Amino acid sequence: MARRDSLPPLNPTRAFEATGRLLSISKAADELAVTPAAVSRQVRALEDFLKAPLFERVRGGLVLTAVGARYLSELMPLFATLREATEAIVSGSQSNNVLRIRSPATFAVRWLIPRLASFHRLNQNIDVQLTTSSAPLNFALEDIDAGIQLGDGDWPGMNTQRLIPNELVPVAAPMLTLKRPRQLESQTLLHSLARADDWGLWLAAAGVSRINALRGMRYETSLLAYQAAIEGHGVAIAQKALVEKDLADGTLVIPFGPTLDRGAYTYYFAWPSGKRQTAALRAFREWLATVVQS
Template identity: 70%
Template sequence: MDRRQPLPPLNPTRAFEATGRLLSISKAADELAVTPAAVSRQVRTLETYLGVALFERVKGRLELTSAGARYLAELIPIFESLRYAADSARGRESGSRVLKIRSPATFAVRWLIPRLASFHRLHKEIDVQLTTSSVPLDFTREEIDGGIQLGVGNWPGLRVERLIPNILVPVAAPSLKLKAQGKLRGETMLHSLARPDDWSLWLKAAGFPLHVKRPAMRYETSLLAYQAAIEGHGVAIAQKALIRAELDSGQLVQPFRLELDRGGYTYYFAWPTGRRPSEELKIFRDWLATQVQV
């Protein structure tokens, strides 16, 4: 007997993916060619099915909850695969060109996906298939054209271009009222398991004693740690380029002045040295360069 759980309702899941990716019910409605009210109903249906809240309103802005951020990170590569499957079926006749890119979920959600719409507007003939994973890139086993990887950028067999600087800053929701410079007493430290050294490096640079035990919560990815900070659960150590929008909007604040430049340990775009890059990859690489300069 098949004991697998039934699939979640697909139309509500599709509405959630579009709303979470765009962080806008009206934009999701435009993309799906339905009314905003219909999108809201579908999202509520999915929340009822899952038994968790996926969105909340923060100062009038739509934001993902921690559960919503986790679910969206899992759904994005699934929907990209569905789009690719459909494009592939049509592309055999239409001659569409596919570019397969892999990225860590944090970088994909916080930096790449918000910018991909501009690439699609410029290059409608190229279909980007985006998948997410934090494991090291392996072009000998994976059917991908290029990828984004976190590290120092000196991987054998790969050519790389740095994407964003690695400026580390503590961030918190304004509701925590961390106004006193030089104090971090009793606050919960939000850690990313993918970047375990960031807090200790910043604390050392700021002159804080490392032996002091502080309340802490640990998350699988920085994506989840940032979301927990937005929701007021503690202070996260963040790569500034990935939370700039929240700093500009006031959803997050920097309670300390020190910004630590961790040098070359950051996100790089990579492709194999032993393979001639396709024209699609060159176009995507050039487009990335324009986005990095913005």
């Protein structure tokens, strides 16, 4: 006998999609602006409708069952499409002209923001909304259209476009008057927590084995480490493309080589694959390609 209706009830399905995506009833409740008890009832109602368990309730949280994981993977793109279609109607044509991008703070401040004015001059109808974080990009959980990420560029579910070369060089204030790598033994090494291996990689490339690559001062971002170097607090290991202005105006110098090129491990512009690209995203990608080549 044919089932009376193969479409699931919308509110329970919406509650399951949020709970499964966040793996938390309380977080789903916050997102949907309802109580956790209401979310639990809705999820149970969907399980009753499907006649299949969607979650296992384990100590400390929820785990999707095989059925739940498969169902969630099918629902998430449908809900994303539904949100996009709704926003397009509610916001009119303006929704296509908003581009939400996330970037690591150092890259945003030292490379992207100084160049954004040229994008705005060429695309005055596109509103770029830029946020910063060093966390890995997750387009399923974040309300962003694209992002910038450091790595090898081979990330599942993402298209990528390579940006700057990742060339590592030591940098210091000119007052330190350094001439040879072995002088680093008497200097404070300035580290970024987000790039903890850089000093070790550079020292190995320079053939310097007597220096402990882990000693020195640690900062949350390279941005802070570069500023500490400018203030004369020690020697930072820098991505050359991100300190170009400081090198040009003399607030930082490269006291000695070598330059270590990390090759494919660098910054990439990334956006979700399998999703329709807006005109704003295409325009930004084309602008980035032009800027990188210049």
